[in-house]
Amino acid sequence: MTPLEARLAALAAAGETIAYGQIARDLGWTMAQLTSSLETLMEADAAAGKPFRAALLRQRLSPDRLPAPGFFQKAAELGRPTDDPAAFTEAERTALHLCANIPG
Template sequence: MTSTKTTAHDLAERVRAHLCKIAGQSTPITYQALALNLNLSPPNTIQQLTVALEVLIEQDAAQSRPLIAALVISKAREGLPAPGFFDCAARVGRFEGDASGPEAATFHEAECATATAFWRTNSP
């Protein structure tokens, strides 16, 4: 039987590969569209994706790379990632502030631009 951690890391690598492909387009992708593109199976497809994105945030922060997870946004949050993105970015020391405040939008805009520029040329 496969452990949840192994599954999350495997999915994280699939997510990273897909996000690297779209980084050159400079257009974020919604959680739902990413789940569909990766053919994730219910139940809890968005939760599966969220766990994988948190793995990517931890990996990127540990390697001092731009957060590729910034390319994934919530349809319901007007172009921002879900609050969990900001919570995880704060846990790894990359974000300070309120996930619903103006600092979240400022941080995300900068991180998304940096991640797009970096990941379009630095595929795994």
């Protein structure tokens, strides 16, 4: 498990989100490194039929705490319906929180 995956798993288990800049700083990564890693994770999640772990990230100044537009663009490219960004994000986050708290 990569440091990013471990951090996202902890966020899912705690039912929390984090701003892109904060997780990049925490990991010592550039935003380009973070973006690339998130896109790779989204591709893996889509291939496995799992909720997008990248949904746990949010724009720092977003009043609705939604992910950045690139998240929705990538999700749409991967075949997920993003017509209602707020509902899509909520569904992804709920699924992640549930998965993280069900013993496997």
